[in-house]
Amino acid sequence: xxxxxxxxxxxxxxxxxxxxxxSLTVYLVFYALPADPARLGCGKPCTPDxxxxxxxxxxxxQSTVQQYLAFLRGIxxxxxxxxxxxxxxxxxxCFGYSFPLARPVTTLILDRLPITASIAxxxxxxxxxxxxxxxxxxxxxxxxxxxxxxxxxxLIGVASPSFLVGLLAILVFGFWLNMxxxxxxxxFTESPIDWAWHLIMPWLVLAALSSASYIRLTRAQMLEEMxxxxxxxxxxxxxxxxxxxxxxxxxxxxxxxVTIFGLDLGSLLGGAILTEKVFSMQxxxxxxxxxxxxxxxxxxxxVTLFSAFLVILANLxxxxxxxxxxxxxxxx
Amino acid sequence: MAERxxxxxxxxxxxxxxxxxxxxxxxGIDFSVAPGKTLAIVGESGSGKxxxxxxxxxxLPSNADVKGEVLLDGRELVGLxxxxxxxxxxxxxxxxxxxxxxxxxxYYSVGWQVAEAYRLHHDVSKKEAFQRAVRMLDLVGIPxxxxxxxxxxxxxxxGMRQRVVIAMALVNDxxxxxxxxxxxxxxxxxxxxxxxxxxxxxxxxxxxxxxxxHDLGVVAEVADDVxxxxxxxxxxxxxxxxxxxxxxxPYSLGLxxxxxxxxxxxxxxxTTIPGSPPSPGSVKTGCPFQPRCAYxxxxxxxxxxxxxxxxxxxxxxxxEAACHLGRRPEVAP
Numbered sequence: 001x002x003x004x005x006x007x008x009x010x011x012x013x014x015x016x017x018x019x020x021x022x023s024l025t026v027y028l029v030f031y032a033l034p035a036d037p038a039r040l041g042c043g044k045p046c047t048p049d050x051x052x053x054x055x056x057x058x059x060x061x062q063s064t065v066q067q068y069l070a071f072l073r074g075i076x077x078x079x080x081x082x083x084x085x086x087x088x089x090x091x092x093x094c095f096g097y098s099f100p101l102a103r104p105v106t107t108l109i110l111d112r113l114p115i116t117a118s119i120a121x122x123x124x125x126x127x128x129x130x131x132x133x134x135x136x137x138x139x140x141x142x143x144x145x146x147x148x149x150x151x152x153x154x155l156i157g158v159a160s161p162s163f164l165v166g167l168l169a170i171l172v173f174g175f176w177l178n179m180x181x182x183x184x185x186x187x188f189t190e191s192p193i194d195w196a197w198h199l200i201m202p203w204l205v206l207a208a209l210s211s212a213s214y215i216r217l218t219r220a221q222m223l224e225e226m227x228x229x230x231x232x233x234x235x236x237x238x239x240x241x242x243x244x245x246x247x248x249x250x251x252x253x254x255x256x257x258v259t260i261f262g263l264d265l266g267s268l269l270g271g272a273i274l275t276e277k278v279f280s281m282q283x284x285x286x287x288x289x290x291x292x293x294x295x296x297x298x299x300x301x302x303v304t305l306f307s308a309f310l311v312i313l314a315n316l317x318x319x320x321x322x323x324x325x326x327x328x329x330x331x332x
Numbered sequence: 333m334a335e336r337x338x339x340x341x342x343x344x345x346x347x348x349x350x351x352x353x354x355x356x357x358x359x360g361i362d363f364s365v366a367p368g369k370t371l372a373i374v375g376e377s378g379s380g381k382x383x384x385x386x387x388x389x390x391x392l393p394s395n396a397d398v399k400g401e402v403l404l405d406g407r408e409l410v411g412l413x414x415x416x417x418x419x420x421x422x423x424x425x426x427x428x429x430x431x432x433x434x435x436x437x438x439y440y441s442v443g444w445q446v447a448e449a450y451r452l453h454h455d456v457s458k459k460e461a462f463q464r465a466v467r468m469l470d471l472v473g474i475p476x477x478x479x480x481x482x483x484x485x486x487x488x489x490x491g492m493r494q495r496v497v498i499a500m501a502l503v504n505d506x507x508x509x510x511x512x513x514x515x516x517x518x519x520x521x522x523x524x525x526x527x528x529x530x531x532x533x534x535x536x537x538x539x540x541x542x543x544x545x546h547d548l549g550v551v552a553e554v555a556d557d558v559x560x561x562x563x564x565x566x567x568x569x570x571x572x573x574x575x576x577x578x579x580x581x582p583y584s585l586g587l588x589x590x591x592x593x594x595x596x597x598x599x600x601x602x603t604t605i606p607g608s609p610p611s612p613g614s615v616k617t618g619c620p621f622q623p624r625c626a627y628x629x630x631x632x633x634x635x636x637x638x639x640x641x642x643x644x645x646x647x648x649x650x651x652e653a654a655c656h657l658g659r660r661p662e663v664a665p
Contacts, residue, residue, distance in 0.1 A: 228434065230436055236426070237422035238421040238422035239418075239452055251437070252437075326438070327484040
């Protein structure tokens, strides 16, 4: 299928352009800030001499354009800060070096990613199951009590801020009832049970809120689908009601649900900022927040680019899935 | 004529419960069809033709009340539990829809959809069912059926899609086929092909065909018997010859006058029926067609006060019309 190959090539080129534009923007915005990253790195007492030294070491004494080009070169070829014994090497692909954290940004992102991914994927599975099944139920029981409860729940979910619900959940289930741990992360490889046990609260809080929009979307889609002629055809063929709903009704509602799900998951993987903060999880969102607080340009640019890349990737995956899910879609 | 009817409908009533009260859609109709025969149900939009067929299939929404008798080979279908009815739908009675594009599911290949209809009523593997589907697609005249079975509905032309729908309806060798305006959405040339196909399969399988149509040209060509419906009731019924040469109800005459014909001497222009059909619930007394009828003056008060019942008329046996005008009126004034 040469059509698909060209489609992919075009989309990858567009992705690279978007990321370049984005990285340049983040760079420029950060260099317009009055804060001086070198001041944080120069130690105490910070004499003008030492400040100049730090600035030279961090390569902040070059012009903004030179710095940006050095950043781009680093992605391909790696980058070395300083000379001699004190030199710091950042291997390709180098997305900058965090002096406050004394680690290359690439390493930081890869270290934090499993935490964010654990939160995001677990929550996504729950909210997809809950949202779609409640949405289908609400559509089938339209106007009945179940529908009203599901729609009411969705309304509350859409309106509630996650930090508030998160803190309340910590207070009630963590402290008052003392049922679940309220913070900390255990790697999956260490103990899958502890991993899940520590994540259950963030999962449920995120899922409870995100499932709201899926209830509404699924309900609206199912109401439309179940009225289509081909659903009547399925009944006329002698299909049972469960088969009619799932195989003939939900199948058509799947396309928009998968679209929104892909985009939501893509942006969540770039950092569940509030949830990570509330549950004290050292994920990508937390990395970004502390990067901003410390004027750590390398971290901010790196995490922003990575998040943007995930969103763009999610878009591409969703577009490809459209071709799989809907036979009428072609990638021309 | 002598053959026992496979489908008999007696005194069928369908009423919808809506927020605005009860809305009768069908108010007591009778029809029957024998194996290998074709019954055409004719009428304007809203006359209750499609509701009647949906009632026979048990496909009406839950706010519809169905009363009366629907007998399939003598077995009562009205009031049958959902699961029993499900076994009959698509197996003994199958439906061909008007718009094949919307009647087919866009997400599955046509072969899969025909095979699904077979698998729902036969305990066979997916592969066997698919092979059966390919044979049916071939039978209804889809070229290269084995390859095309893997294609999706949007990849077919309108006529080919309607053939797919017919293959899907016939895959279980049903006793009764209900075709709801099967050719309305098609080009005229394709219409003729589809009607020929329906006739062919009918002869081959001995299927009883209930053809719902407002195309009198098609009806004249394929029907054995005709039921003319008006506002949820039977206006006239009889053999196809009764209707086309001895029509006794002014409404039937109006329909015929609005149709171009080549078999009778031409009149100067086609006629129209003034006004529009009433909503079925709104006629409380008298003849539902009375406000639009050109013969009311000749009959007088009775048309407004008394509802006409079906009464025998001259013809081939069971010719009946519901009109106070005793003898056959002259061709439209």
